Amino acid sequence: MLTNAGSHLEQMFTQLVFVFQIDEEVAKLLELKVKLGGDEGKHQFVLKTAKGTRDYNPKQMAIREKVFNTIISCFKRHGAETIDTPVFELKETLTGKYGEDSKLIYDLKDQGGELLSLRYDLTVPFARYLAMNKITNIKRYHIAKVYRRDNPAMTRGRYREFYQCDFDIAGQYDAMIPDAECLRIVHEILSELDLGDFRIKVNDRRILDGMFAVCGVPDDKFRTICSTVDKLDKMPWEEVKKEMVNEKGLSEEAADQIGEYVSMQGGKDLAERLLQDQKMSQSKQACAGLSDIKLLFSYLELFKVTDKVVFDLSLARGLDYYTGIIYEAVLTQAGVALVCTDAQNGAEESVSVGSVAGGGRYDGLVGMFDPKGRKVPCVGVSIGIERIFSIMEQKAEASAEKVRTTEVQIMVASAQKNLLEERLKLVSELWNAGIKADISRADLIDEIRRRTSEV
Amino acid sequence: MLTNAGSHLEQMFTQLVFVFQIDEEVAKLLELKVKLGGDEGKHQFVLKTAKGTRDYNPKQMAIREKVFNTIISCFKRHGAETIDTPVFELKETLTGKYGEDSKLIYDLKDQGGELLSLRYDLTVPFARYLAMNKITNIKRYHIAKVYRRDNPAMTRGRYREFYQCDFDIAGQYDAMIPDAECLRIVHEILSELDLGDFRIKVNDRRILDGMFAVCGVPDDKFRTICSTVDKLDKMPWEEVKKEMVNEKGLSEEAADQIGEYVSMQGGKDLAERLLQDQKMSQSKQACAGLSDIKLLFSYLELFKVTDKVVFDLSLARGLDYYTGIIYEAVLTQAGVALVCTDAQNGAEESVSVGSVAGGGRYDGLVGMFDPKGRKVPCVGVSIGIERIFSIMEQKAEASAEKVRTTEVQIMVASAQKNLLEERLKLVSELWNAGIKADISRADLIDEIRRRTSEV
Numbered sequence: 001m002l003t004n005a006g007s008h009l010e011q012m013f014t015q016l017v018f019v020f021q022i023d024e025e026v027a028k029l030l031e032l033k034v035k036l037g038g039d040e041g042k043h044q045f046v047l048k049t050a051k052g053t054r055d056y057n058p059k060q061m062a063i064r065e066k067v068f069n070t071i072i073s074c075f076k077r078h079g080a081e082t083i084d085t086p087v088f089e090l091k092e093t094l095t096g097k098y099g100e101d102s103k104l105i106y107d108l109k110d111q112g113g114e115l116l117s118l119r120y121d122l123t124v125p126f127a128r129y130l131a132m133n134k135i136t137n138i139k140r141y142h143i144a145k146v147y148r149r150d151n152p153a154m155t156r157g158r159y160r161e162f163y164q165c166d167f168d169i170a171g172q173y174d175a176m177i178p179d180a181e182c183l184r185i186v187h188e189i190l191s192e193l194d195l196g197d198f199r200i201k202v203n204d205r206r207i208l209d210g211m212f213a214v215c216g217v218p219d220d221k222f223r224t225i226c227s228t229v230d231k232l233d234k235m236p237w238e239e240v241k242k243e244m245v246n247e248k249g250l251s252e253e254a255a256d257q258i259g260e261y262v263s264m265q266g267g268k269d270l271a272e273r274l275l276q277d278q279k280m281s282q283s284k285q286a287c288a289g290l291s292d293i294k295l296l297f298s299y300l301e302l303f304k305v306t307d308k309v310v311f312d313l314s315l316a317r318g319l320d321y322y323t324g325i326i327y328e329a330v331l332t333q334a335g336v337a338l339v340c341t342d343a344q345n346g347a348e349e350s351v352s353v354g355s356v357a358g359g360g361r362y363d364g365l366v367g368m369f370d371p372k373g374r375k376v377p378c379v380g381v382s383i384g385i386e387r388i389f390s391i392m393e394q395k396a397e398a399s400a401e402k403v404r405t406t407e408v409q410i411m412v413a414s415a416q417k418n419l420l421e422e423r424l425k426l427v428s429e430l431w432n433a434g435i436k437a438d439i440s441r442a443d444l445i446d447e448i449r450r451r452t453s454e455v
Numbered sequence: 456m457l458t459n460a461g462s463h464l465e466q467m468f469t470q471l472v473f474v475f476q477i478d479e480e481v482a483k484l485l486e487l488k489v490k491l492g493g494d495e496g497k498h499q500f501v502l503k504t505a506k507g508t509r510d511y512n513p514k515q516m517a518i519r520e521k522v523f524n525t526i527i528s529c530f531k532r533h534g535a536e537t538i539d540t541p542v543f544e545l546k547e548t549l550t551g552k553y554g555e556d557s558k559l560i561y562d563l564k565d566q567g568g569e570l571l572s573l574r575y576d577l578t579v580p581f582a583r584y585l586a587m588n589k590i591t592n593i594k595r596y597h598i599a600k601v602y603r604r605d606n607p608a609m610t611r612g613r614y615r616e617f618y619q620c621d622f623d624i625a626g627q628y629d630a631m632i633p634d635a636e637c638l639r640i641v642h643e644i645l646s647e648l649d650l651g652d653f654r655i656k657v658n659d660r661r662i663l664d665g666m667f668a669v670c671g672v673p674d675d676k677f678r679t680i681c682s683t684v685d686k687l688d689k690m691p692w693e694e695v696k697k698e699m700v701n702e703k704g705l706s707e708e709a710a711d712q713i714g715e716y717v718s719m720q721g722g723k724d725l726a727e728r729l730l731q732d733q734k735m736s737q738s739k740q741a742c743a744g745l746s747d748i749k750l751l752f753s754y755l756e757l758f759k760v761t762d763k764v765v766f767d768l769s770l771a772r773g774l775d776y777y778t779g780i781i782y783e784a785v786l787t788q789a790g791v792a793l794v795c796t797d798a799q800n801g802a803e804e805s806v807s808v809g810s811v812a813g814g815g816r817y818d819g820l821v822g823m824f825d826p827k828g829r830k831v832p833c834v835g836v837s838i839g840i841e842r843i844f845s846i847m848e849q850k851a852e853a854s855a856e857k858v859r860t861t862e863v864q865i866m867v868a869s870a871q872k873n874l875l876e877e878r879l880k881l882v883s884e885l886w887n888a889g890i891k892a893d894i895s896r897a898d899l900i901d902e903i904r905r906r907t908s909e910v
Contacts, residue, residue, distance in 0.1 A: 047587045047824060049541050050571050055584055058536035058595070077886055079863040079893030081513035086504050086616050087542060087600060107564040108573075111604060116505050118563075129510055132502045139893070140513070145542060149566060161541050173896050174875065188886070302879040369502060408534040420629065424757040431532055431643070438534030438594070439632070 052150070052160025058405035063392050067193065068143065071165050071383060074188050075141040078181065080167060082141050085125040091115040097124050097365070099320040100227060104148045118147035122166040123321070123362065123380065130170055131369030136376055137171030143385075159386055168380030170366070176292055179325050179361060180299035182381040186329050186357045187305040189383060195391055196333030198356070200308050203315040204293060205322045205360070207274075210286025211313070214279045215257040217250060223320070224248055229262060230316035233330075233354070237263070262314035268297040270311050292325065317360060324361030325379070331356055331391075356384045406438075413440035507605070507615025513860035518847050522648065523598065526620050526838060529643050530596040533636065535622060537596050540580040546570040552579045552820070554775035555682060559603045573602035577621040578776070578817065578835065585625055586824030591831055592626030598840075614841055623835030625821070631747055634780050634816060635754035637836040641784050641812045642760040644838060650846055651788030653811070655763050658770040659748060660777045660815070662729075665741025666768070669734045670712040672705060678775070679703055684717060685771035688785075688809070692718070717769040723752035725766050747780065772815060779816030780834070786811055786846075811839045861893075868895035 049055060056064060075082075094105055094117050106118040119125050122142045130138070143165045150160060167185055169178035183200060190198045208229070212222050228243050237259055244250040244258070261280075264270060271293040274280045281287060293311055300306045317326045359381035366376035396403050412427045414420075423439050430437035504510060511519060530537075549560055549572050561573040574580050577597045585593070598620045605615060622640055624633035638655060645653045663684070667677050683698050692714055699705040699713070716735075719725060726748040729735045736742060748766055755761045772781045814836035821831035851858050867882045869875075878894050885892035 046545065046547070047583065047826070048545070049587075050543055050545055050569055053541035053543070055541070055588075056539040057588070058538060058593075061537045061539060064539075076862050077889065077891045079861050079866075079891060081860045082516045083513060084511040084516060084519075086508035086510070087602075088505055088508070088616075090501065090503065090505060092501070107566065109562040109564045111562065114505055128502070132504075133510075133512070137896070138513075147542075161543075171896065177875075177879075177894070180879075184883070184886070299879060302876060303883050371502070405536040406534050407531050411534075421757060424632075424635075424754060428639070428758050431639070434532065436532050436534060 050160075054159065059396070059403045060389070060393060062403050062405050063396060064389060067385065067388060067392060068165075070192050071189055071385070072141070072143070074185060074192065075167050077188075078139070078167070078185060080139045080141045082143075083126075083129060084142065084144065085119070085122070085129055087145070087147075088116040088118050089125060089128065091117045093117075093128050093369075094120060094124060097321055097368075099223060099318065101148075101318060104150050106147045106149055119144075120148060121146050121319075122164050122382070123168070124365070126166070126168060126170075126380075127362075127365040127378070128369050130366045130376055130378075135170070139167075139169045141165070141167045162386040165383040165385050166380055167383075168378055170376050170378045172377060176295045176299055176325075179292075179379050180296055180303055182359060182379055183296075183300060183309060183327060184303045184305055186327075186381055186383075187303075187308055190329060190331075190356065193388060193392075195331055195356070195388065198308060198329055198331050198333075199310055200305075200327055200329045200357075201310055201312040201315045202293065202296070202325065202327045203312060204289035204325050206285040206289035206324060207293070207313065208316060210280065210283030210289065211258065211261050214283050214286070215261070216254040217258070221248060221250065225250060225258075226316050227318055229258070229314065230318050232262060232314045232316070264313045266311050267306065267309075268294055268311075271297070289324070296325065317358060321362040321365045322360040323363045326360035327358065327381070328355045329357035330354065354387070356387050358382055358384070407436050408438050409435055410437040411440060412437060505615070509614065514851070514858045515844070515848060517858050517860050518851060519844060522840065522843060522847060523620075525647050526644055526840070527596070527598070529640060529647065530622055532643075533594070533622075533640060535594045535596045537598075538581075538584060539597065539599065540574070540577070540584055542600070542602075543571040543573050544580055544583065546572045548572075548583050548824075549575060549579060552776055552823075554678060554773065556603075556773060559605055561602045561604055574599075575603060576601050576774075577619050577837070578623070579820070581621070581623060581625075581835075582817075582820040582833070583824050585821045585831055585833075590625070594622075594624045596620070596622045617841040618844075620838035620840050621835055622838075623833055625831050625833045627832060631750045631754055631780075633834050634747075635751055635758055637814060637834055638751075638755060638764060638782060639758045639760055641782075641836055641838075642758075642763055645784060645786075645811065648843060648847075650786055650811070650843065653763060653784055653786050653788075654765055655760075655782055655784045655812075656765055656767040656770045657748065657751070657780065657782045658767055659744035659780050661740040661744035661779060662748070662768065663771060665735065665738030665744065666713065666716050669738050669741070670716070671709040672713075676703060676705065680705065680713075681771050682773055684713070684769065685773050687717060687769045687771070719768045721766050722761065722764075723749055723766075726752070744779070751780065772813060776817040776820045777815040778818045781815035782813065782836070783810045784812035785809065809842070811842050813837055813839070862891050863893050864890055865892040866895060867892060 088108060091107065092115075095102070098105070098120055101120070105120050108116040108118070122144060126140070126142065129135070143163065145161055146164050147161055150158070167182065169181065171178075183202070186200055208226060209222055212225060213219075217225050225244060225248060228240055228248060231243070232240055241255045241259060244255045245252055257279075264274075266273075271290045275287060275290045275294075280290075297306065297309075297311075300309055315326060315328055317328065359379070361377070361379040363375060363377040366378065367373045370376075410430060412423050412430070414423055427437050427439050543563060546562065547570075550557070553560070553575055556575070560575050563571040563573070577599060581595070581597065584590070598618065600616055601619050602616055605613070622637065624636065626633075638657070641655055663681060664677055667680060668674075672680050680699060680703060683695055683703060686698070687695055696710045696714060699710045700707055712734075719729075721728075726745045730742060730745045730749075735745070752761065752764070752766070755764055770781060770783055772783065814834070816832070816834040818830060818832040821833060822828045825831075865885060867878050867885070869878055882892050882894050
């Protein structure tokens with residue numbers, strides 16, 4: 001661990017003792033003290049972070065940095081640029097973009113001036129940015145926090161403040177090429193992060209809408225029925241059907257027909273079969289979607305990622321702005337589940353982490369911001385990084401390997417007093433030489449005496 | 456620019472044309488179109504970012520990344536860990552920490568549940584974090600955005616949403632050692648960023664308070680007179696005096712005595728002289744501060760940074776929580792000033808960028824959060840990164856060197872149609888090999904035709 005920084009330094013080293021373990025040992029004693037000390041005295045106020053949010057400690061930050069590096073490398077390998085936007089937008093910028101989820105938006109207090117809201121995702125700010133700067137072609141990534149007043153399930157890696165890692169391609173391209181690249185990116189990232197086996201479900205908004213039409217769903221119920229279908233990953237079909245019929249007033253017959261379709265999974269072959277399907281083929285929309293799914297799979301074959309991709313008619317996704325292909329990645333390995341501690345009885349249960357990436361095509365969103373309504377076709381993917389962090393943290397906990405939170409190469413300390421000046425001179429020379437170095441808090445004897453009396 | 460990725464790939468290359476310039480040329484044409492097009496049609500809504508905030512475009516992000524890398528390397532060289540805290544805190548966490556500036560805090564709307572505010576700096580959340588986790592010793596950095604409802608002067612690099620880069624040392628140390636390290640860090644960062652000459656002003660809250668006492672300022676006026684002294688970098692002494700006497704009701708005599716002291720600048724020698732000063736030496740507080748300044752300068756000599764540091768009795772700094780040494784770095788080179796365009800008449804004027812780093816000791820802040828009032832001594836520095844960005848951006852504008860916003864090594868394109876599959880296969884192999892690659896949007900002829908018709 002000792003870096004040789006020249007013979008002058010070496011000479012000085014002989015007068016000094018280099019200690020790495022003292023900090024750790026003192027930390028252990030201090031921890032013990034905290035445990036023994038209990039919680040006497042009364043809190044004058046609540047000492048906590050806001051509901052649904054958390055601090056990241058140095059260990060969590062070290063893991064976060066590693067994950068970000070993997071993801072950013074992938075985005076850069078695909079030639080993406082990056083941008084950043086403010087954490088809040090004009091309230092009206094977010095209005096009418098998220099359907100039923102709009103109620104989860106955080107508003108700022110009216111303190112005079114503009115009405116503002118915290119961003120709900122990175123996609124709407126991106127569309128606003130494109131329209132505002134009249135950009136018609138860009139491949140960009142954006143990693144930043146977004147805000148949703150949801151009921152957090154923090155043990156499952158769900159928070160009110162959480163990171164999104166978005167990659168989007170805006171501009172006119174040959175059909176399905178950027179869409180295929182987004183799926184390739186999900187494949188690369190999930191493989192490199194080594195989270196265990198995964199599957200990427202693919203569907204198309206036009207197939208869903210076409211399916212609803214041919215099953216006899218009234219036009220004005222498409223969006224709400226779509227939201228119900230979206231619950232299929234959390235609820236069994238019987239309950240989903242009940243919601244459609246009892247709450248949303250759909251006929252039993254229509255619901256059963258939908259039930260038949262949404263149980264279908266496959267690949268290119270399924271798309272081909274559905275193009276021949278007597279009912280489905282009546283919908284032009286559905287046919288357009290199915291043809292694109294076919295084309296997409298042919299590109300995915302070239303990209304060598306078909307092993308993980310499945311065409312799944314039950315995939316819906318809630319957001320209003322999708323217009324074409326949609327997708328979602330889930331971890332499938334039984335072993336990869338978050339351990340969730342039940343606060344009431346201390347029991348631990350394993351819960352599935354759900355989706356770790358999702359996205360789709362949204363060709364209409366930029367046009368909503370352009371004063372002339374000029375459209376810019378876009379497709380993108382968002383990596384669900386918080387759930388990935390939670391998994392990585394649990395992995396780190398379980399592993400014997402210690403996570404390093406500093407990069408210190410040399411710790412400068414002395415056994416006796418009166419060498420303070422030498423220590424400062426030495427560490428200064430190390431810094432000059434670009435070596436990562438730190439000084440202990442006092443001379444060693446003092447340090448031990450003081451720290452143990454602290455305990 | 457062409458990376459050789461094996462003879463198989465080489466063979467394929469011969470069928471393909473590699474183009475780097477087309478995107479640039481099309482971009483120029485599109486830019487021209489925008490200029491010619493003007494702004495016909497009416498905006499249905501305001502297409503802008505919130506007041507005092509801005510987007511970062513890819514070029515700005517490339518500069519930002521470079522600056523962050525320099526700063527983070529320095530923090531890591533000093534053995535710092537990093538943490539992150541939520542963008543909002545419970546409102547009561549921020550209450551009573553910022554004195555007169557508290558009115559600039561952004562509150563969130565009460566949508567049921569806790570009352571929340573956006574963080575105003577990173578120091579108070581850090582103190583809350585230490586108290587909450589019972590941490591008594593840490594050297595950490597934190598880079599994140601903070602929020603102030605100030606009147607922004609964006610052309611001078613002042614925003615309502617802006618980054619802070621904080622480095623702090625918490626814990627019991629020999630006096631002035633961590634304080635000296637903070638100044639050394641400012642010196643390292645400003646030197647490495649190559650922003651031109653700079654000066655670091657140093658003072659101590661206890662010297663200011665002692666000075667106020669011996670000059671006859673009533674105890675209850677210390678804070679408000681301190682705020683007025685803080686304006687000396689923007690206002691001449693005569694105006695500052697007027698505010699003290701006319702607005703704050705100080706006697707003319709007391710003001711004149713303050714005026715004498717705050718004109719003093721020097722080094723260790725000045726501290727020694729003031730320790731002998733008949734009046735100043737009457738204040739125990741001032742003497743404690745002056746002795747520490749002496750000690751500080753002896754460490755700064757060992758750290759070889761005294762060339763830039765000046766003991767300046769006019770330095771005040773507004774924040775309430777400082778208890779000991781305070782400091783602020785300013786750029787002094789005449790050439791380094793931001794060009795500020797006057798929107799009214801289009802005239803450009805050069806304005807000074809003001810402080811680019813600042814900080815101090817705040818030994819009481821953590822105790823304000825601890826239920827038992829246990830204190831954790833802290834000292835830290837905040838790098839004023841937005842102003843540094845603004846300077847770097849103007850430098851980049853002025854320089855002929857082009858800022859690269861992607862790291863693409865190979866652009867895959869073909870001259871004619873029908874090679875789409877080959878292009879996709881090729882780019883896929885490049886990605887597999889870890890090479891940064893991108894495909895052009897269509898075949899070249901199509902691309903040129905389509906893009907020029909776009910214009």
